[in-house]
Amino acid sequence: MRKLKIGFSALLMLILVGMFATFASAEEIKLPSNLGTVDNSGNTNTHKTHGNFQNNTNSCANCHSTHNGEDEMLLMKSGEKELCMSCHDGTMGFYNVTAASEAGVIDSHELSASMHDVDSDLAVKAAPGALKNTTTATFECSSCHNPHGSANDRLLNETVAGKTYANTYKVTIVGYAETIEKTPLAVGNKAIKLDLVEDPAYAEINNSTTLSGLKITKSKGIYNAATAEVTKEQMYNYKLNYSEFCAACHDDYLKNREHGPREAKTADGHDLYTHTTSSTKAGRSCTACHYAHGTDITLLRDTAGKTIADLQKPVDQGGKAWTEDQAKAYMKDVSKDGSDLKKFTNMASCWACHQSTHAIVNTPGTSTYPASGAVPGGDYSGKALIK
Structure with missing residues (x-):
């Protein structure tokens, strides 16, 4: 039994699947036995699992066992990954991390496979490019996601490896030169917004008028242009915050040779040049x-x-x-x-x-x-x- 640094339930919207029973087959969705039937407004609905809990919630029991937990966090599985994958392995029929998506894939053994290893005792500070990361935490699903809710899309943590990365950026571009000033974002505001679109595979659910606005979405990744949904300034904020999110662990990869003090040096003291991700320019994000x-x-x-x-x-x-x-x-x-x-x-x-x-x-x-x-x-x- 592995010890967990942070308890992580990865049953993304698991309680919501009860309302999907009329839309999906039993082969696609595993129904839990403790579903709620009425929400805070008196509408037929179910409890929420990942944050925004109903006043009559029974969601805790989907991840935790009051008297017989498998670890000190009373998780119902012996490890974070085991708990996450009990739902996100395709059991629900949606948000399957073992299937290809804009986030990539977990647990694949196909040719040329490589991935973030959340199934070992890998230390967060062992991340490539981690020069100043001194955390003693083990790398888990919860290193990046908050199971109990987040202001960010896809439950991305608001604090990573002990660092609060959320900022508002003022970007000035003159010719090729770019100047960026940043100030801390107010607590609770969304630092990372992804380009989410309704998943056509669940059109019947998404078009329902009885499910309190529930939408099953697919991610197209970070915004790379201003749209009707986000302004240019917002797009810059989301893009730069995403890079700082990654750089909370991979801190050396945030260097920018165009502005700000240089910190990385070769063994003989010369500047170490690198691709900068702290930039608003095309192709300058980690997810590029x-x-x-x-x-x-x-x-x-x-x-x-x-x-x-x-x-x-x-x-x-x-x-x-x-x-x-x-x-x-x-x-x-x-x-x-x-x-x-x-x-x-x-x-x-x-x-x-x-x-x-x-x-x-x-x-x-x-x-x-x-x-x-x-x-x-x-x-x-x-x-x-x-x-």
Whole structure:
């Protein structure tokens, strides 16, 4: 039995599934036995699990056992991950972290798989790029998510590794130079807002008028442009806060060579340059290159933004009509240190961005390549996916 630093129930909206009984099959959703039937307004509904508890809540019992808990937090499973995955393994039919999403994937054993390891005694301070992170906590699901509720989307913690990262940013851009001033965000305000859209697989639930406005959503990731929903200033705030969220553990990766004091040095005292994520510019967020949960061969893309599934489609549907084996062999990440939660395979993570002024060419006029020098099949449209 592992000891937990923070009790974490990962039964995301588990109590809400009772209202889904008329919409989904028993094979898709496991119904708990202690559902509520009437909410605070007297409407037919159920209790909430992750925060915003009803006055008559019975939600605690879905995660905790009053007299027979498996650990000091009285959790009903022997570890955080075990509790989380008892629901988020697809049991509910939605919010399945083992299936591909904008957050990536957890627990995949597909080719080129790599992910945040929440199933070991990995120390938070062991994170790559952790120079000043001195926390003694073990890395768990609750290192990033708050099971009891958060102001942020997807229950992302408001404090990470003991650091409150939420800020409001004033961004001034003159030419290529960017100046950023930040002030702490008021407690309880949303620091991270994701581009959430209603999940079409649950349209009947989302369109119901009897479920107190419940919506099952899919995430398109962070906002990368001003929309009718968010202003440019808000988009900057959410983007920069997300990078600071990641940098609470990976603190060395927040460096910016364009503004602010430099801290990273090589062994002989020279500046250590790096990609800065503390910037509002396109492609300057952690999620431009990485998935939060992890990646595998089914998620990796090439510079055209194609996945192995895309490559297997007929040519008239934008694919190459390749076999699965051919597509996987092409997409396999062969980097020395593995795929590192990347969105793009191998160094396509770099080339997807750095191709606008460096067209892929080879020696013109050779027998292998046409006189123009362009590599056959070269396609760099995947840059549009970078946020």
